[in-house]
Amino acid sequence: MSTLVFGLAVAGKSTARFLAGRGESLVLADDRVSAENAAFAESLGAELFEGPDAAMMCARRIGDFAMLVPAPGVPESHPIISSAQRAGVEVVSEIELAYRFEQRSGAPRPIVAITGTDGKTTTTLMAAAMLSASGRKAAAVGNTETPWVEVLDEAHDCFAVECSSFRLRFTTQFRAEAATWLNLAPDHLDWHADINAYRASKARIWAAARSADVAVAPIGDELIEQSARSTAARTVTFGLTRGDYRVETGALVGPTGRIVDVGALARSLPHDLTNALAASALVLETNLGTVEGVAAALTRYRHAPHRIQLVGELDGVTYYNDSKATSPHAAQAALTSFDRIVLIAGGKNKGLDLSSMASQPQRMRGVVATGYSAELIAAAFEGVCRVVRAESMEDAVAAARRLAEPGDVVLLSPGCTSYDWYSNYAERGDDFARCVRQLMKGSNE
Numbered sequence: 001m002s003t004l005v006f007g008l009a010v011a012g013k014s015t016a017r018f019l020a021g022r023g024e025s026l027v028l029a030d031d032r033v034s035a036e037n038a039a040f041a042e043s044l045g046a047e048l049f050e051g052p053d054a055a056m057m058c059a060r061r062i063g064d065f066a067m068l069v070p071a072p073g074v075p076e077s078h079p080i081i082s083s084a085q086r087a088g089v090e091v092v093s094e095i096e097l098a099y100r101f102e103q104r105s106g107a108p109r110p111i112v113a114i115t116g117t118d119g120k121t122t123t124t125l126m127a128a129a130m131l132s133a134s135g136r137k138a139a140a141v142g143n144t145e146t147p148w149v150e151v152l153d154e155a156h157d158c159f160a161v162e163c164s165s166f167r168l169r170f171t172t173q174f175r176a177e178a179a180t181w182l183n184l185a186p187d188h189l190d191w192h193a194d195i196n197a198y199r200a201s202k203a204r205i206w207a208a209a210r211s212a213d214v215a216v217a218p219i220g221d222e223l224i225e226q227s228a229r230s231t232a233a234r235t236v237t238f239g240l241t242r243g244d245y246r247v248e249t250g251a252l253v254g255p256t257g258r259i260v261d262v263g264a265l266a267r268s269l270p271h272d273l274t275n276a277l278a279a280s281a282l283v284l285e286t287n288l289g290t291v292e293g294v295a296a297a298l299t300r301y302r303h304a305p306h307r308i309q310l311v312g313e314l315d316g317v318t319y320y321n322d323s324k325a326t327s328p329h330a331a332q333a334a335l336t337s338f339d340r341i342v343l344i345a346g347g348k349n350k351g352l353d354l355s356s357m358a359s360q361p362q363r364m365r366g367v368v369a370t371g372y373s374a375e376l377i378a379a380a381f382e383g384v385c386r387v388v389r390a391e392s393m394e395d396a397v398a399a400a401r402r403l404a405e406p407g408d409v410v411l412l413s414p415g416c417t418s419y420d421w422y423s424n425y426a427e428r429g430d431d432f433a434r435c436v437r438q439l440m441k442g443s444n445e
Helices: 010-021 035-044 054-061 079-087 094-104 118-132 165-171 195-206 222-231 270-285 292-302 329-336 356-357 374-380 391-404 425-443
Strands: 002-007 026-031 047-050 065-070 110-115 136-141 156-161 178-180 213-216 236-237 244-250 250-253 255-259 311-315 317-321 343-348 364-370 386-389 408-412
Touching: 002 010, 002 054, 010 026, 010 094, 026 035, 026 054, 026 065, 026 236, 035 047, 054 079, 054 292, 065 178, 094 136, 110 118, 110 195, 118 136, 118 156, 118 270, 118 292, 136 213, 165 195, 165 374, 178 195, 178 222, 178 244, 178 270, 195 222, 222 236, 222 356, 236 270, 244 270, 244 317, 250 270, 255 292, 255 391, 270 292, 270 386, 311 425, 329 343, 329 356, 343 374, 343 391, 343 425, 356 374, 364 374, 364 391, 386 391, 391 425, 408 425
Parallel strands: 002 026, 002 065, 026 047, 110 156, 110 178, 136 156, 178 213, 213 236, 317 408, 343 364, 343 408, 364 386
Antiparallel strands: 244 250, 250 255, 311 317
16 A cells, blocks of 8 residues: 655655655645646655645545655645545645654664744754753754754754644654653644644644653643643643743753853843753753753754844844744733834734734834734734834835834844745845845945
8 A cells, every 4th residue: 555645845856755765655636736746756756646636636635645644734634634534544744644653763863852832943953052062963853944854864863843834734653752842822723623632633742652751741731731741651741930940040940050140141142041041951851962962952953044143233222133934922921021112013924813913012113014914913013013014024124113213122023924025034024134235325326
């Protein structure tokens, strides 16, 4: 029997290459028609179904498939998922597939895993850096730029796995020596059936935990703490002022004492500190890293682009790119980091309530509403501050400059996805930075 890989973006193609390399019989499918997909399928000698009828065509053959591996972008409500479930065909995500092959290797390597609404990528990269600084050959995989299956054959000795709800939804055996669930807020309600389905997917990070494993939970979040303590794993907590891992007397500390001074970090916004504490707990509680390695990694760590990234300063106004903030909860981290803000927000909403973005009225100088969700953004900030609309990023930056006063921050923190004007959040952030630099250049001429 064959394996059906549905969805041929980055993770789907990596999965298909991985399975083909192991002699698996494959059928590939995608809702889009693409010459690139056709060439890819031909290169693997795989049958291809594509276009709007791809799911229907695959459903007719569903009995031929031993397994369905959907790409992360294929929502749980997609017809191919329903067809597979009705037919009793197992649905397996990329990280579940990688985990199973890793376990069959005879010498499975240690894993730390990270999920949460926000902060997953940063915490994953921090944990991988800590492991590396402690003398291990670690890889940051999963929902990062590198699917896990892509590096299974490489000579790594441990993995930090970023686990999106999409990838966790279709796991049954996946587990890690230590796993953290950082936070929870409504998100991806265009992918999941509802908030309960989203929450249940996140909770799967500990579903297969064993007594020797560690569940790292944010102190004070009753739902996540309860979920952690209901598993077989040992629970360890983190928080800014409380928890097993916390900030105390100007330093990050753990159960064995001081880890690193806050002043030694390149950036120390509240979410930077909680992410660092969670990553420290994952690495130290498993004995996969050392305090010295953790401290060295945190001291050297530089945050990835598009996450409250300083672009420049003009006429006493600083400009920050937080394009990665694709939900209201993600935007909150930036909105609570500055005292006076002109916010550029909007894009394509994910079915979320945007009103929470206006929960810091005392900080708001003004808002520039953009994209498909401009009206929703305008409605959220009605009566809070002045709102103007812009039809392009260039217009948005110019409008923000007019609204801002010396000492203010112009902040791109959209609270929505980029899939109206752009292909991804990086492209949006780069365009914002380009417009700011253009503005700065024009003022110097």
